[in-house]
Amino acid sequence: MPALIRRHRIDARLLTSGQPWPEQFAGLQQAGIEAVINLAAPTSPNYLPDEAARWQALGVQYAALPIPWEAPTREHVEQFCALMDRYAGQHLLVHCALNLRASVFVYLYRVLRRGEARDAALADLHAVWQPDAVWQALIDATLG
Template sequence: MNTLDSITNFFQILPTIATAGQPTAAQFEAVRETGFEVVVNLAMSNSDNALPNEVGVVTGLGMNFVHIPVVWTNPTPGDLAQFFAVMDGNRDRRVFVHCALNYRVSSFMYLYRVLRLGVDEEAARWDLLSIWEPDERWSTFIAEARQSAAKAATTNENRSFEQ
């Protein structure tokens, strides 16, 4: 019997959001049976354990599928913006987000929770570190995303004072 806990690095962040590594076709059935409506894949289609025709498997089970292929060695602000837009657009739905091992996802989810949902940074970091400790490239990406968001917030505050 496949359960969500059988999926590599499965982590339930909120009742409406769960993250994991790459599920099998049978595990996607468990995702659907648990009430998830949207599947977001941040892995590349040619990842070592990618599921052939994942879009067909997921949509065949009645779930929506979104693919944001994030290059492991080069996550970009554009990837993150696209992820934020998908998550923001599905706040009223149950969303299952995965990549190959839940490393990309846990990093993006950390940023989403801190920058968009206003979750305490320490709590979000604790959850991130329960999955993995980001390497230098990913630590730099996370720090740059937080700095960019802080700079944008300061710029917006200054604009409101000028008006």
């Protein structure tokens, strides 16, 4: 079975990655994933239109918040933070197509809601990627 795309463990209850392959869903559920937040847009090349049904069949809670690659906004960040708060305390997978959107949004959540030090959270973000100009602008606008 292939590895998760750009898999990155944040802590014992939070995992980020790119789009899981259908054959990985059951293994993730068996490994303890209780909820999934998908930030991929339907136009992403590896998008699974039936993903919600696949997770729900395994008893895993699922939420989709499609984030446009070229136009992420503070409103998207606020919506994401509300979803993260909803699943607080659960073993959670946050993913998108390649763990780029997911890593930025999780970084922002950690700083804004968890009150974590920017440097510590930034190390996890940079372990996945260095945000391009569009995504760095979102970070700068959100964190001031």
